[in-house]
Amino acid sequence: MADRITVLVVEDEAKIAGILKDYLEKSGYRAVVVDRGDAALDHVRRNPPGLILLDIMLPGLDGMSVCREIRSFSSVPIIMITARVEELDRLLGLELGADDYICKPFSPREVVARVRAVLRRSVASSAVETGTIFRVGHITLNPETRQVVVHGREVRLTPSEFGLLKTLMSRPNRVFSRAELIGAVQGYDFDGYDRTIDSHVKNLRKKLARHLPDCEVISTIYGVGYRLNAAVEK
Structure with missing residues (x-):
């Protein structure tokens, strides 16, 4: 289905990435997995996704740096995934421009719900009455x-x-x-x-x-x- 929204999953743990991919695709999205931070930047520039699920701990380039760099050229929605429980780490991701965060361990259903909510908000913010400025x-x-x-x-x-x-x-x-x-x-x-x-x-x-x-x-x-x-x- 060519009209499916693409979700880029940037996650180096193959098992987690596989689970997220399966749940996203069963929910009607197209999921693409990248396991390195530097590769994610190249992918976003070449093939802009509809949303990014971005892990913080990544080889090549950490998630915080990836988020900062993406925000220099794109406003694509980003949901950070982190195993760090400290509030400071979560807020740092948000201050770099992430739209949401979710902590490991998580329910794949919860991740899909967050993806839906962020995408729904993104669409709703532009689906307003004509002529309203x-x-x-x-x-x-x-x-x-x-x-x-x-x-x-x-x-x-x-x-x-x-x-x-x-x-x-x-x-x-x-x-x-x-x-x-x-x-x-x-x-x-x-x-x-x-x-x-x-x-x-x-x-x-x-x-x-x-x-x-x-x-x-x-x-x-x-x-x-x-x-x-x-x-x-x-």
Whole structure:
């Protein structure tokens, strides 16, 4: 089936890779397995997938480095797979631009569910009403073209960052709770996800600050959540 979404599985443990491939293909995806980090970069450049399942511990080039490099030229959804349980390691992956993470040991069904959720969010963020363009100050977001422009320059965002900014720009000055942002951006919940939203906000702020260095675009409302300031630099 030529129209199946391709999921690139970057995993050097053959047994795990085989299980993921089987479950993904039974769920209607096309799964391609690569067992080295450096080979994954070459593959993504030649044959861009619909989503990447990326292990952290890899030969050739570690998953963190692979994620960082991919984010320099692509916004393809990335789900990190890690055996490290430390929260710092998980958040580092998110700060490098990953959309989600899952820890070993895991249920293959859970991985497929995460894949579906991330892809559904990516599609939903562009499947909006025709003609709706959001503008706040010098920031313009076009859901149809999935473009964000600040001061006339395009800003490349991951699917999670794009969905987050679209939600905030839909109601400038409104405070969105973390729970609301989780629902709007991810559509599901799991332990620790408050911190994941925080990581996505941090990444989004950095990207916007490159073009609006003297402006607080997104404010933190401690104990509640975040808001996009309507008085963005005029």
